[in-house]
Amino acid sequence: MIEVTGVSKWYQQFQVLKDCSLTIKSGEVIVICGPSGSGKSTLIKCMNGLEPFQQGEIKVGDVSVGAKGTDLPKLRSRIGMVFQNFELFPHMTVRKNITLPQVKILGRSKDESDARTIKLLERMGLPSQADKFPAQLSGGQQQRVAIARALAMDPVAMLFDEPTSALDPEMINEVLDVMVALAQDGMTMAVVTHEMGFARRVANRVVFMDQGSIVEDAPKEAFFGTPRSERAQLFLSKILQH
Amino acid sequence: MNYSWDWGLLFRSPHIGWIAQGFVTTIEMAVLAWCIAMTLGSLIGTLRTLDNPIAKRIGTLYVEIFRNVPLLAQLFLWYYVIPELLPASAQKFVKRDMADPQFWTSVVGLGCYTAARVAEQVRSGIQSIPRGQRSAALAMGFSTAQVYRYVLLPIGFRTVIPSLTNDFLGVFKNSSLALTLGVMELTAAARQIEEYTFHSFEPFAAATVLYSCVTLLVISLMRVVERRTRIAGNVGTAR
Ligand SMILES: Nc1ncnc2c1ncn2[C@@H]1O[C@H](COP(=O)(O)OP(=O)(O)OP(=O)(O)O)[C@@H](O)[C@H]1O
Numbered sequence: 289m290i291e292v293t294g295v296s297k298w299y300q301q302f303q304v305l306k307d308c309s310l311t312i313k314s315g316e317v318i319v320i321c322g323p324s325g326s327g328k329s330t331l332i333k334c335m336n337g338l339e340p341f342q343q344g345e346i347k348v349g350d351v352s353v354g355a356k357g358t359d360l361p362k363l364r365s366r367i368g369m370v371f372q373n374f375e376l377f378p379h380m381t382v383r384k385n386i387t388l389p390q391v392k393i394l395g396r397s398k399d400e401s402d403a404r405t406i407k408l409l410e411r412m413g414l415p416s417q418a419d420k421f422p423a424q425l426s427g428g429q430q431q432r433v434a435i436a437r438a439l440a441m442d443p444v445a446m447l448f449d450e451p452t453s454a455l456d457p458e459m460i461n462e463v464l465d466v467m468v469a470l471a472q473d474g475m476t477m478a479v480v481t482h483e484m485g486f487a488r489r490v491a492n493r494v495v496f497m498d499q500g501s502i503v504e505d506a507p508k509e510a511f512f513g514t515p516r517s518e519r520a521q522l523f524l525s526k527i528l529q530h
Numbered sequence: 531m532n533y534s535w536d537w538g539l540l541f542r543s544p545h546i547g548w549i550a551q552g553f554v555t556t557i558e559m560a561v562l563a564w565c566i567a568m569t570l571g572s573l574i575g576t577l578r579t580l581d582n583p584i585a586k587r588i589g590t591l592y593v594e595i596f597r598n599v600p601l602l603a604q605l606f607l608w609y610y611v612i613p614e615l616l617p618a619s620a621q622k623f624v625k626r627d628m629a630d631p632q633f634w635t636s637v638v639g640l641g642c643y644t645a646a647r648v649a650e651q652v653r654s655g656i657q658s659i660p661r662g663q664r665s666a667a668l669a670m671g672f673s674t675a676q677v678y679r680y681v682l683l684p685i686g687f688r689t690v691i692p693s694l695t696n697d698f699l700g701v702f703k704n705s706s707l708a709l710t711l712g713v714m715e716l717t718a719a720a721r722q723i724e725e726y727t728f729h730s731f732e733p734f735a736a737a738t739v740l741y742s743c744v745t746l747l748v749i750s751l752m753r754v755v756e757r758r759t760r761i762a763g764n765v766g767t768a769r
């Protein structure tokens with residue numbers, strides 16, 4: 289489904305990604321973790337072409353992300369993305385946030401889009417919030433709306449960049465529950481997160497990044513058993529403490 | 531001071547007609563120039579926020595030129611110099627066939643000058659939006675044009691409504707410079723009354739009152755617009 293092969297990226301002299309390779313098969317859930325600044329966000333932003341890269345190749349299905357002629361908007365409409373800060377459009381109601389992209393990008397009819405929006409909001413446990421504005425919702429609610437907005441495009445895969453890091457502790461679970469359900473429904477997912485509980489429950493593999501390199505890419509049992517690299521062991525011991 | 535006041539002269543024909551006509555012309559010029567300024571200014575301001583370096587360069591060049599040359603000089607350039615540079619057929623139209631050339635030259639001159647200011651507001655409005663909004667919109671699959679149309683411009687404009695109000699009032703007041711090209715707008719009408727009656731206080735007082743009324747009206751109108759367009763739930767919202 290998503291195939292990253294030998295990708296390197298530089299900001300001027302500084303190399304953010306070093307020869308990264310990673311395969312996500314259809315229906316797989318990959319958790320990406322690692323210390324701050326290790327390049328996790330950059331890596332998943334490369335997967336939908338939000339960040340350009342200078343070396344290597346990324347394929348989504350049989351579309352090459354970095355190739356010249358690629359229709360990036362079309363590719364991106366097939367990949368959902370959820371951000372740390374939700375990034376709902378503040379001047380639109382919840383309903384419009386979810387409906388507008390369906391109408392303008394997919395060309396769905398207004399009625400069909402609206403019906404889909406309502407159904408998704410129900411699935412997210414937010415049936416009565418449709419006509420509120422994002423700033424009138426809690427962080428956890430906003431993030432669930434953001435997930436609904438991404439799902440409304442019927443994506444073939446979902447990318448999550450620390451979807452719970454900006455949330456108060458008591459709201460983390462309501463978002464994780466939605467993500468777990470999504471994973472169990474068979475969605476292909478790449479999730480940057482430090483929520484190891486989530487990884488334990490639904491991840492197929494855990495990828496550990498450090499200083500731009502993929503240091504470890506292991507099935508979750510192996511990863512939580514004994515990570516091979518010292519860095520990963522140290523990192524795990526730190527984040528599992530709390 | 532030995533001045534014999536005669537407020538009645540303002541209401542006598544033909545003075546009242548001059549003032550009315552001048553007032554209408556001033557409003558017409560301001561509104562038409564504002565339409566040019568908003569359209570062109572939004573475009574130029576947007577260019578300056580694109581990733582494309584050539585687009586950025588063009589936007590910056592426009593703003594630097596039109597903001598730094600005095601407005602009066604710009605009006606003279608538009609009226610006396612630009613027509614000479616046009617191809618022959620266009621020159622013939624501008625100099626002979628175009629109706630009311632002073633009026634339209636002033637509108638274009640004021641519009642292009644104000645566009646540079648609007649462009650700066652639009653640019654700062656867009657740049658005040660967190661980078662993540664653009665990323666999120668792009669990640670949805672919106673094209674760059676759609677990202678601006680549906681996300682960046684609507685948010686950006688809301689944040690700069692107060693400054694845009696100032697710019698509109700600016701073009702309204704600056705329209706008085708059109709009298710140097712011979713346009714009979716409000717200030718010119720006041721001057722004409724003075725020349726005919728040797729009364730200067732009354733006609734200029736009348737002009738001042740009219741300018742102030744419009745300014746106050748626009749300010750209170752824009753307060754309402756600001757309140758209506760404020761994003762619900764955000765800081766400063768009464769709800
Ligand atoms: N636009 C940029 N210009 C220069 N350097 C950048 C830019 N964006 C990111 N970086 C650098 O690239 C590195 C990787 O950033 P990235 O955001 O991918 O890290 P991360 O693993 O997601 O970290 P975090 O856990 O803090 O989100 C960091 O050192 C960061 O400072």
Ligand SMILES: [Mg+2]
Binds near residue numbers: 328329330449450
């Ligand atoms: Mg990050």
